[in-house]
Structures are given as C-alpha cells and as structure tokens.
Amino acid sequence: MTRTHPHLTQTVLDACHTLAEFTTTPGSITRLFLTPPMHDVHAYLTDWAQRLGMTSHVDAAGNLRCRWEGSAPEAPTLYLGSHLDTVPNAGAYDGILGVVLGFALVEALGGQRLPFALEVLGFSEEEGVRYGASFFGSLALLGTAGPMLDLRDAGGQTVREALTAFGLDAQALPSAEITGEALGYFEIHIEQGPVLEAAGQSVGIVEAIAGQNRFDLTFTGRASHAGTTPMLLRRDALAAAARFVVAAEDLARSTPGLVATVGMMDVKPGAGNVIPGEARCSLDLRHARDEVRLAALPELLASAEGFASERGVTLTVTPKMEVQATPMHPQFRALLHQAAADAGLPHPDLVSGAGHDAMVLAARMPAAMLFVRSPGGLSHHPDEAVLAEDVTDALAVGSRFLQLLAAEGGRHGL
Ligand code: HGY
Ligand code: MN
Numbered sequence: 001m002t003r004t005h006p007h008l009t010q011t012v013l014d015a016c017h018t019l020a021e022f023t024t025t026p027g028s029i030t031r032l033f034l035t036p037p038m039h040d041v042h043a044y045l046t047d048w049a050q051r052l053g054m055t056s057h058v059d060a061a062g063n064l065r066c067r068w069e070g071s072a073p074e075a076p077t078l079y080l081g082s083h084l085d086t087v088p089n090a091g092a093y094d095g096i097l098g099v100v101l102g103f104a105l106v107e108a109l110g111g112q113r114l115p116f117a118l119e120v121l122g123f124s125e126e127e128g129v130r131y132g133a134s135f136f137g138s139l140a141l142l143g144t145a146g147p148m149l150d151l152r153d154a155g156g157q158t159v160r161e162a163l164t165a166f167g168l169d170a171q172a173l174p175s176a177e178i179t180g181e182a183l184g185y186f187e188i189h190i191e192q193g194p195v196l197e198a199a200g201q202s203v204g205i206v207e208a209i210a211g212q213n214r215f216d217l218t219f220t221g222r223a224s225h226a227g228t229t230p231m232l233l234r235r236d237a238l239a240a241a242a243r244f245v246v247a248a249e250d251l252a253r254s255t256p257g258l259v260a261t262v263g264m265m266d267v268k269p270g271a272g273n274v275i276p277g278e279a280r281c282s283l284d285l286r287h288a289r290d291e292v293r294l295a296a297l298p299e300l301l302a303s304a305e306g307f308a309s310e311r312g313v314t315l316t317v318t319p320k321m322e323v324q325a326t327p328m329h330p331q332f333r334a335l336l337h338q339a340a341a342d343a344g345l346p347h348p349d350l351v352s353g354a355g356h357d358a359m360v361l362a363a364r365m366p367a368a369m370l371f372v373r374s375p376g377g378l379s380h381h382p383d384e385a386v387l388a389e390d391v392t393d394a395l396a397v398g399s400r401f402l403q404l405l406a407a408e409g410g411r412h413g414l
C-alpha cells in the first residue's frame, strides 16, 4: 500500500513558503533564471536531498538534479520535478510545488528502493521571462539548448554570460544532457485555471498541453509634437500597436479554444506630449490543436502589418518560440488514472493551457502530468494558492503511481 507520512503535506507547504522567501523583490516573489535567489533555492533543496540520502548537483544549465538510486545500478531513471523560476510578482506554487512534491515522494518511500532510480529536477528556466524564450533548463536535458546561449536579456546580457556570472561553465552545457535509460517524466503542477475548482475536484490528469507561439513585435513610426502634428500627418506607433492588441483579443474571442495575449508593451519615448515613435509588444498565442493556432497566426500578423502601414509605421516581427501541442503518454496516463482510483479520488482528464517542461521531455521519453486544483483559478499572481487537502491527494496519487510503476518492474513496456 502507499506509504505516506501524514506530516508530509505540512512539510510540502512549509517548503513552498520558505522557498517563496528567495526572491529578488522582498515582499513579493520574483525569481528569474540564474538570478541570485536561485543559489538559495539550490542550497535549501540540496540540504533536503542530502537528509534523504540523495545525491545532488547543479548541472551546466543551472538545473538542480537530485537522485534517489534504484535497487539495481543499471536501473532506468524516472524523472520528477518542475521549474524553479517564476514570473514577476508570482505566486508560491507555480513550478516549485512540483519540485517540492518530488522530494516529498522520495521521503514517502521511507528508504524503499524501487526498480528504477528517481531523479528530482528543479529546472532553471521555464517561464521565458528573462530571455523571452522558455524551457532552457529542460531543453538542456535533451542537448538542444545551445542555440539559446546568445539570447540577450533587457540588460544586454547573454545566457552564456549569465551562466558564467552564476558560476557555471557554458562550454559544459552538453554535459547536462541526460544519459542512460529514461523510464519517463512525471510532473505535478497547479492547474493555474478554473476547471478543477468548477468540478469540485482536487486533482486532474493532463491529456495534452496546448501548443503556443511567442513573438516580439516592434512598431516603428516617428516621434513628434503632440500639439502641433495634425492627425493625418502622424506616424503613431502606439496607435498601430493598440489596434493590434484589440484585434488579437477579437480574433481569440471569436475562435473557440484560442487564447491570445499581449502581456508586454514598451513605448518610446514615453512622454505624454510626444507622439510615440516606437511601440514594442509581445504576443502569446495558444490552442490545444495546432491547426487552429497556425490558421490564426497569419491572419493576426497580417492585421498587424495593416495597422502599421495605414499609419506610415513599419513593423518588425521577431519569433521567440514555438512549441507544438503535446499529448501526454497514454500508458502513463492510464497508470495515473489507476493510481487516483486506488486512492479513492475522482480523476478527470483536462487539457493544459499553460506550457510545461513535460512538453519538452515528451520528445525524449513518456511524460505525464498531474494537476492540483487552483483556488479561484488564479496563477501568475501573488494570491495563487493550493489547499492542504489537495496536496495530500496529490501525494497519495503520486506515491501510488510510483508503486504501480514499481510493480511492473519499472519497465512498463514503454
Ligand atoms: O506561460 C506558461 O505557459 C507557463 O506558465 N510557463
Ligand atoms: Mn509552471
């Protein structure tokens, strides 16, 4: 039977609250890729790993990697975990809850060795906030993060330079790639949406993760005097960008399942009495079915071009990332359903609108995700929450999932 410890739920919540203190913005939670608070997170979790008898190291991509070996040296590895980085002014559970639950699942084994090793991963970069592109940490495990090394952040620092400043060796990045047999990847994450709460259920099983595109758009017009420049002689970059923001919302509202977001807008020169000469904005476009997203994209970019050209404004569109919609592994999903049923819990399927490291690792190994209810459906916000009883349920399902995998000898015919 599942060997869980009743205290583990409180251990998980206490760990999330302690880790929330590691931030670059005291009083709120902001922990971007390779920023100093990551050292504190690594130290805190390494201490827990060592108390559990795990080995621990930080790889060349800044990922924390902690292993609980299997019953045999040549055993395959089941990867657990999630990301350690956050968005600005974040909640205390997005990403970090999955990493903490990884350690809690090892603790729940009470020293039991499974027919596979467990490696708990704390990914260094998933949100894509600092460099505009996501998944540097998980892509490094596949050996494909190299092209991101020369991306520059708002301060002009490249990923390569940031790795060096963090005390890592960018040249050693290939050493972060996983070696040996991977049994799969299992990530527990808050839902970040309203579905489980609306259904009155604590956990859900992810069937697929929506595909997404992210772009930077730069509208370049001409700054000039707000008082003396007639409307028809203006080249107002922000007016063009503003039309684009509304067009993106209109298209998404009229296309079932499509979400379009302009989350960032930077206007220059940024004075009330100057017509904006430049407006730089982001675009985040997602749908569970790639064909819908890819049909919407050219329409949206063409409208942006139209709003620009009718104002004598030029438009530069810079793709930042694209990930395809990713189904989770059917056998792992079936085992998760069985684990939830064995734990006496309802186990609805749901699609993830949020991106996750699981969609990257799914390219290399079977991947599965368990969602935990988000009270208020809120995330990427300081009021992001979890219920203690839902953490208890997630631990019960995760523990049972490991035992069911172990009962199959950790091969699972994958
Ligand atoms: O933006 C997302 O989909 C996730 O929070 N990384
Ligand atoms: Mn996340």
Ligand code: MN
Pocket (backbone or CB within 6 Å): 087, 094, 127, 380
């Ligand atoms: Mn997030």
